[in-house]
Amino acid sequence: MSNAYVVGQVTVKNPDKWSEYRSKVPETFGPWGVEPVFRGTQFAALAGSCPHADIVVLRFPSAAAVEGWFASPAYQALIALRDEAADVVLTAYAA
Secondary structure (H helix, E strand, O other), X not given: OOOEEEEEEEEEOOHHHHHXXXXXXXXXXXXXXXXXXXXXXXXXXXXXXXXXXXXXEEEEOOHHHHHHHHHOHHHHOOHHHHHHHEEEEEEEEEO
């Protein structure tokens, strides 16, 4: 079984709401086997441009786990807060 990854590119609009969102997201990971890989802040664009300053990478045991997590009622309940807090692009990758 290959891993799957979710990459979030983030531009924070409201730091207080972003902090609230970040504190609640890990509660949605339990049944999906999610492992945070890293969070970071861009310090340079070495080729091309990326409009988002921050990034987060999450590892899942499978593409099905990504789909289940994203569609779960627990995560779906946080989307309005996420959208108020930041501009976020989420992409999923198989490895």
